[in-house]
Amino acid sequence: MPQKRNYNRRRRRKNKYNQPLIIFLTIIILLGAGVFGFRRYSEYKQEAQTEQVETEHNAFVKKVAPYAIYLGKEYGVLPSITIAQAILESDWGRSTLAKDYNNYFGVKGSDPSNTKVLQTKEYTDGQWVTINGRFRVYSDYRESMKDHAELLVNGTTWNSQQYQQVIHSKDYIEAAVALQTDGYATDPGYTSKIIRVIQKYNLKKYDEGIK
Structure with a gap:
């Protein structure tokens, strides 16, 4: 019997020592489990956000593509160029200029009755600077797209031939280069950005049958 009691005491001591380890x-x-759960939640949230962004981007392209094709047939501007410029210039329709004033291309004007002064960034003397610019105000995005096409066809008030290289380009790469050389934007990376957007979203398919 004493041996049995000693054994029980040893077992109780062993269990007592194991409790901190178990805890x-x-x-x-x-x-x-918490870290794994948080990581999985973060991954799920990121996947959902990515999916939402892709949905919004596809919806924007679907919105402007039909009219871009129409303008391509009417004015000779490649639809891929029109769509890509609308994406870049309006930040997928989310910029203040696009949301509030339906200006998808950063087109400027001089008439106070149909323009709005807003801050914008331009690349000057090797650096980005913030300036105040007077931009056109439109009733809807289609009016903006049409004005953009007419600008490329008719040029500016000081040079009616300014964008003729863009109009006569046979493919989107040639047209994207021409936009840069013809002075549409001051951004030194404008050509590569246009090409990248067209290729990523396969906008070339909208050019079929235009030229």
Whole structure:
């Protein structure tokens, strides 16, 4: 009997010493599960956000593509160029100029009755500077798209031939280069951005049958 009592005491002591280890392991497991759960939640949230952005981008392209094709047939401007410029200039229709004034291309004007003064960034003397610009205000995005096409066809008030290289380009790469050389934008990376957007969203397919 005494031996049995000694054995029980040793067993109780052993269990007593194991309790901190069990608690420690439980905490580690719970922390690990929490970290894994948080990581999975973050991944899920990021996937959902990416999917939402892609949906919004596809919706924007679907919105402007039909009229871009119409203008391409009417004025000779490649639809891929029109769509890509609308994407870049309006930030997918989310810029203040696009949302509030339906100006998808950053087209400027001089008449106070149909323009709005807003801040914009331009690349001058090797650096980006913020300036105030007077931009056209439109009743809807189609009016903006049409004005953009007419600007490329008719040129500016000081040079009616300014964008003729763009109009006569046979493919989107040639047209994107011409936009840069003809002075449409001051951004030194404008050509590469246009080409990248066209290729990423396969906008070339909208050019079929235009030229």
